[in-house]
Amino acid sequence: MKNDNKISLNEIKELVTNIFLKQGCNQENASALANTITKAEEDGSSSHGLFRLPGYVASLKSGKVNGHASPKVINKTPVILKCDADNGFASTSHEVALPLLAESAKKNGISVLSITGCYHFAALWPETEFLAKNNLVGFACTAFKPSVAPAGAKEPFFGTNPISMAWPKKNDHPVVFDMATATMAKGEVMIAARDGHMLPDGVGLGENGQPSNDPKDILKGVLLPFGGYKGSAISMMVELFAAGLTGDAFSYEAQENDNNDGGPPKGGEFIMAMNPEIIAGSNWEEHCDGFFQKLSAIKGVRLPGSRRHKNRNSDQYRFINEELLIKVKSYL
Numbered sequence: 362m363k364n365d366n367k368i369s370l371n372e373i374k375e376l377v378t379n380i381f382l383k384q385g386c387n388q389e390n391a392s393a394l395a396n397t398i399t400k401a402e403e404d405g406s407s408s409h410g411l412f413r414l415p416g417y418v419a420s421l422k423s424g425k426v427n428g429h430a431s432p433k434v435i436n437k438t439p440v441i442l443k444c445d446a447d448n449g450f451a452s453t454s455h456e457v458a459l460p461l462l463a464e465s466a467k468k469n470g471i472s473v474l475s476i477t478g479c480y481h482f483a484a485l486w487p488e489t490e491f492l493a494k495n496n497l498v499g500f501a502c503t504a505f506k507p508s509v510a511p512a513g514a515k516e517p518f519f520g521t522n523p524i525s526m527a528w529p530k531k532n533d534h535p536v537v538f539d540m541a542t543a544t545m546a547k548g549e550v551m552i553a554a555r556d557g558h559m560l561p562d563g564v565g566l567g568e569n570g571q572p573s574n575d576p577k578d579i580l581k582g583v584l585l586p587f588g589g590y591k592g593s594a595i596s597m598m599v600e601l602f603a604a605g606l607t608g609d610a611f612s613y614e615a616q617e618n619d620n621n622d623g624g625p626p627k628g629g630e631f632i633m634a635m636n637p638e639i640i641a642g643s644n645w646e647e648h649c650d651g652f653f654q655k656l657s658a659i660k661g662v663r664l665p666g667s668r669r670h671k672n673r674n675s676d677q678y679r680f681i682n683e684e685l686l687i688k689v690k691s692y693l
């Protein structure tokens with residue numbers, strides 16, 4: 362952390378809000394983005410916090426994204442919600458639509474939300490964790506632009522296509538996993554390139570199409586899906602849920618429509634909420650707690666999400682790369 366600067370979470374939130382107000386957002390959109398970025402820094406998800414701010418600003422500056430977006434939610438049926446993001450960042454749609462999704466799933470047992478016309482540049486756990494905190498099981502996925510080679514190929518076709526699921530837990534943080542279906546999120550590869558770290562085997566192919574451990578080389582080449590053909594199939598399903606089922610863009614279509622300003626492409630997000638109280642019955646919490654206790658008791662096992670939750674419980678200061686912080690402050 363030699364070149365990192367100490368800053369409090371409150372300062373991050375205020376700084377980010379002021380930057381977005383200056384760069385073309387109204388209060389609602391600025392504060393939704395500030396919440397997303399601050400939550401990422403709070404949990405140590407550095408690849409989706411302040412690191413993404415230059416991309417968000419670039420998309421506002423290029424006029425691609427509407428900083429005054431006013432998302433509208435309609436009920437297509439009592440359990441199918443559709444949110445038109447009004448060409449805004451996904452964070453604003455989440456603040457408007459997730460409480461409605463939770464309400465519908467609590468009442469009906471299951472409910473799905475398709476968000477269309479949004480720009481998603483963040484981690485997915487805030488969506489699923491919100492649902493789990495409402496005692497619902499959450500699922501979310503979104504596509505991106507081609508950067509991952511399907512199994513057997515050397516050229517990009519899938520996005521890094523993240524998927525997140527969250528499980529509510531009695532008197533505790535929910536169990537949440539959130540992962541790119543690429544072996545590693547592109548943001549993590551970019552940070553490794555910035556910080557001069559080599560990567561483990563299997564993350565990607567270099568410019569010459571051969572396996573590489575050099576993040577700079579991989580960024581010129583292609584990322585690989587996690588787990589070979591199995592991860593490739595899951596990435597394909599993310600495309601189908603986030604684009605086929607929402608009616609929005611597949612990653613290759615998002616690429617065709619994008620102005621490559623450095624920010625996220627326009628696309629859809631699919632989110633599902635399920636109510637275990639209705640589906641499993643009233644003893645679901647005790648039953649699942651027993652499962653988690655047995656799992657956690659195995660030597661070497663930790664539950665997904667526990668690293669982030671531990672970070673969240675630490676003090677209110679975070680260390681941010683000095684060059685990044687200087688760049689971020691230059692947008693004020």
Ligand code: NDP
Pocket residue numbers: 406408409481482483484485486503504505521522523524525537538539540541542543544545546547549662663664665666667668669670
């Ligand atoms: P990681 O590989 O770091 O982590 C994936 C998941 O595995 C996390 O839930 C993590 O929990 C869990 N995990 C990690 N190590 C262990 C372990 N030893 N035992 C149990 N669980 C473990 O994430 P990725 O690099 O794949 O993705 C990073 C982020 O990038 C995600 O938040 C994703 O949403 C985001 N992303 C966003 C995109 C977009 O288009 N918006 C595109 C692609 C990625 P924990 O957090 O506690 O470590």
